[in-house]
Amino acid sequence: MPEHKRVVFITGHYLGSDRKAGFHWMADACHRRGDEVLFLTTSLSQLSRLKNHYLFRYPVLSERNRMIEKEKGLWSYVWFPPFHPVNFRSSFVNRILAPILRQYPRFSLGECERYVQGADVIVFESVPAITLFEKIKKLNPNAKFVYRVSDDLAFMKNHPIVVDAETNVAPQFDLVSVPYQSFLKKFPGSNAVHHLHGIRKELFDRCTESPYKDGGTNAVFVGLNFFDYEFLSIAASLRPNWNFHIIGIPKKLESKNIRWHGELPFDQTIPYIKFADVGLLNLVDIPGSEYFTDTLKTIQYSYCRLPILAPKMLRSDRNNLFLYEPNQPDSIEQALQKAEAADRSTFCDEKILSWDELVQKIV
DSSP: OOOEEEEEEEEEOOOTOOOOOOHHHOOOOOOTOOEEEEEESOSSSSSSHHTTTTGGGGGGHHHTTTOOEEEEEEEEOOOOSSHHHHOOSOOOHHHHHHHHHHEEEEEEEOOOGGHHTTOEEEEESSSGGGGGGHHHHHHHHEEEEEEEOOTTTTTTTTOHHHHHHHHGGGGGGSEEEESSSGGTTTTTTEEEEEEEEEEOOHHHHHHHSOOSSOOOOEEEEEOOOSSSSHHHHHHHHHHEEEEEEESSSSOOOOTEEEEEEOOOOHHHHHHHHHTEEEOOBBBOOOOTTTGGGGOOOHHHHHHOOOOOEEEGGGSEEEEEEEEEOTTOOOHHHHHHHHHOOOOGOOOOOTOOHHHHHHHHHHO
């Protein structure tokens, strides 16, 4: 049995959000194994009110700057300072405001500081809170510091001071854990290790009821960003006998064989993935998007042994990946044919870790 620890996850997510990200599952895995966990939500401030941040649909304002024990040993803290580093989409404005935004770490963490001081492990996500590293390190110099790099900060258009902070502090972490092989180039130090995303295997394994009642071939996409609507339009017209189920992305196309489900709680997405015939990874081809080769949805599709349709920039050694040239109907047709003919029994999932196994490696 692992020694129980006090673990802090510093993230841009909210513990009670329906959008379950890797940090939710890592926190859950730690809590289930007996660790005491603090889920510290950052990337919110008074500036977030101007953008009507999606987290405001949850009680983040009533819970702000308060230690709240959601379950025994599982704490949530929504840090809500006056401002935080945001990209103003103007290089001039970003440059002028940079000296002010650099004061972000000076704000007190309030009630959670004492908890942070007593933590054994502190895990940072790749969000603007990376600028807090030196502040947290001073509060608790003896903790193990882990940087779990969920995204490319520059690609996600973070403020330049955030990108610079990552470059400066990454070598100081005890471990830099990256879910994408390509990220190792960004972190050439000996502290960087490739760890794929985990998966709640038991939730998929015990799911027994298919949501697909009409039969036929069902293709599914689950996600929120960088969706290629043009691919969907072409594929839906090439396969009128298929049903395309889109979860998370806003509706922009009308077609009899496209089903728009909106955002769903994670447990409701599981049967759509498990009982699908094809997984869609139809992401737009823009500079930097090639790192999406091992996204969480890719891992979930692969665990369920789905053939995956993806653009050519996402080339990898997965044998369940069928690539197409974006915006080219002939190329998409070829990929569709290969996915239809694929022998799913040949797809391998032995490299896929549970979140429990991943946490054991990281924490």
